[in-house]
Amino acid sequence: MTASDATARSGTSADAEAAGSYRSLVEDAQRREIRNKRLLATPALVVLFFAASGPLLIVLLYSFLAPDPYGGVEWEFSTQGWFKVFFQVDIFDDTVSLADAHLSILWRSVQLSFLTTLLTFVFGFPTAYFIATRPVKYRELWLFLITIPFWTNLLIRTFAIMEVIRAEGLINQALIALDIIEEPIQMLYTDFAILIGMAYVYLPLMVLPLYASMEKLDFRLVEAAYDLYATRFQALRRVIVPLVKPGIIAGSILVFIPSLGAYVTPRVLGGGKKMMLGNLIELQFGQGRNWPLGAALSITLLIIVMVALIAYVRNTTKSDVRHG
């Protein structure tokens, strides 16, 4: 019986008063509860604001300031940071042209991220499928095996790849021993090295969401497909893949975004010659001495990432509605 029922039932004003105060007591308690909950969450939010979210605003601010030649900024408004992201001025004749260096780095970042996503997908899809089709009691073991490398230090994993692909590394040693080549192949400090490194590092991020989708797959649908004379490939293409699409998209996002902002892997495996956006940003805070430019580049990266995230969220809620 709610308070309003109580009011309706009774006729006298004293009862109505009692009912009214009952209602406000309940509401008070609820409001207090919500206030307490908000209070509990506040300290975490405060820390996050000062050491995570808040500083992002400062980055935005800095992107509109002028650089100090000795590092840091001069407190005057300037758009040169943003300008230099895309354009450059020839020092001799002041002609404005596209900042080739920056744009090629941006392009390399997008390309490599895309290729990394593709590579992890090609290898990750069968792997996730394999795990999802193991007997249930072994699945956790396989998942555990996939997750362990994921939790080891990014730097160590990158170092491990470096050891394997360098001139004296495992791959070259094996190829020479098998007489396939005479001289070691230069794999380190190339775009290829960065690609391999990132794929190696981000593979579990593709496998896990794919597995999550596949685990829920109703294999009776696949049975139905076979019963209707589908070949294995047709069953895969027409039944399995569409049904695990949410996992495919989630995995792709989870690989693409960190790849875009990669810093350690290109630094170690690209050797400073092959830079990605992350390295370019770091440069501005080091030798480049252009903090506003670094800030502007960071915001650019952030925007690209946000766009990708929003597209992903849109896509998942849309498909949820469809199946609803």
Add this chain to the structure above:
Amino acid sequence: MRAATAMRGKDVVLDGVSMVFGDFTAVHPTDLEIKAGEFFSILGPSGCGKTTILRMISGFLEPTTGRVLIGGDDMAGIGPNRRPTALIFQNLALFPLMPVWENVAFGLEARGVGKKQRRERAMELIDMVALRGQEEKLPGDLSGGQRQRVAIARALAVEPAVLLLDEPLSALDLKLRKEMQIELKRLQHETGITFIFVTHDQEEALTMSDRIAVMNNGRILQVGSPREIYDHPSERFVANFIGDTNLMEAEIISVSNGTARLRLPSGTETDADMPEGLDDAKKVTVVVRPEHARLAADAGEATLSGTLENIVYFGTDTHYHVRLDAGELFTIRAQNLRGRDETHESGSRIGIHLGDRAVQVLKD
């Protein structure tokens, strides 16, 4: 609306087929012959192995022993996507992301039929199951009965020689179920495909089938037409599973030419067909269907006698529960015909007449 192309069914033979999982035998070695073009039901309780048999015929399971032959061809090693069978799953397994017509056309797509032709053929089948207008909808937007029909259309699209149905109507409500039963019967007649229908509902099996196989615990107990199974159950389980029945013990006085002279518990003697394999038996169990017996006012002259314990009125029938002198409870079912004006009182002594050949001897 074009008439559906007549499809011919094939016969299905199970030759010594069994299915053993580890130390559990799901299906004991079984021989079964299902004729081409017939509506054959496998009837049994949950877990009796009927679905396992279906999966062996469709190719999802390879039998542990024995062969499955369809149209005379041994199906060993041939996967489900190469057998002339189509299976309608218990949960229907409609592809949730494809509209109805794509679901129906899937088998054709798998065989490489072009898009325009696929759609045409799919629409034919959609008409056949009376779903025109729904072809663009997703399975999730359809009602249970409509989904059922999509599953049927999808299976028929690949022109199977044998259609396997795994308890397809169990999830539907009564009215819809009856409608679908008529539909399925009609489709089977029109197409001439061999239907193998698995169910635990004995009424369904009785009304729809040309022949029924009753199954329990991995064994097929009896195969026959609905009438045969009902009137002449060979085993206790079959008798109990299908319809109501009365069980009694009887002594064998003599046997000649397949007919036995029995002495019933009340002392009266009657004749019954003697099943094979019971040559040495002295005592047997017999069954009498409730509707094969009727009340006799005079307890002295009747085959059986006892006290009328209970009268239950069912609208169309009346059930009389009689406690026989020998001790067992005997049920009689009488139709409430107009003009019949018998009134009996509970507690009165009553006699029971048994119909001609009403007594059936069981093997067990």
Add this chain to the structure above:
Amino acid sequence: MAEMSASQAGGPRRPFSVKRQTGFTTIAIICFVALYAPIITLVVYSFNSSLSIASWGGFSLQWYEAAWNNQQVQDASIRSVIIASFASVIATTLATMAALGTTRTRPYRGLTAIYAAINQPLMVPEIVSAVALLIFFAMIKVATGYTGLGYLIAAHTAFCIPFAYLPIRARLESMDLTLETAAADLYATPWSTFRRVTLPLLWPGILAGAMLAFVISLDDVVITEFVKSAGQDTLPTYMLGQLRRAVTPEMNAISTVFLAISVAMVTIFFFLSRRRK
């Protein structure tokens, strides 16, 4: 009853596998091997007595000794552990409070915003966060002159919060609300309800969150690299620096130890998340 037909083969034939797809198992196995091979190579060569990875000189622990005696390694390791300890404890505490404040409740105004704010470090690329903190802390450094470990601890705490939050929240959501209601019904105060009923049940989740936060903090490279002042290396940043110069198997030794610790912690984390469901 049936008789076995003469043609019956006996013995199970290979059934049609609905789940099999051509080549998938092969690729999956290749993947697993490729995933572990570099790490295993790394570990194996940490025991190599020869300097170069091109040749195997026999089993040796010399690199471990060298790392152990390396002053810089010692300093960096200690610093890593200090930062990780502080950060994980603080982050876990804050995350627990936040989880209690955002879980098992009717949606209130701002809840989604709070949720987004807590998870924000996971969504922003690390380099952007690193730049942001670099700039912000630089301002504070200029203003206050403080150059201690505080900045690193603050930064680590912040990005550890979402990692601690997730397992705690998961555990909280799977807990039975009625126990706390029963306690309240028996006149327990909110604090004692929390202490005697909620906390013990929540404990595995809290532990899991703390371990996760600890590992994440230990592992961090990018943010630490940007935020640190000169001479404030953590183990990962020390290693990053070394990679720019000549690499000796000492790196392998340090990496192996690091790996061992991470694997141990993750294994424990797995067990904590599994039992007591």
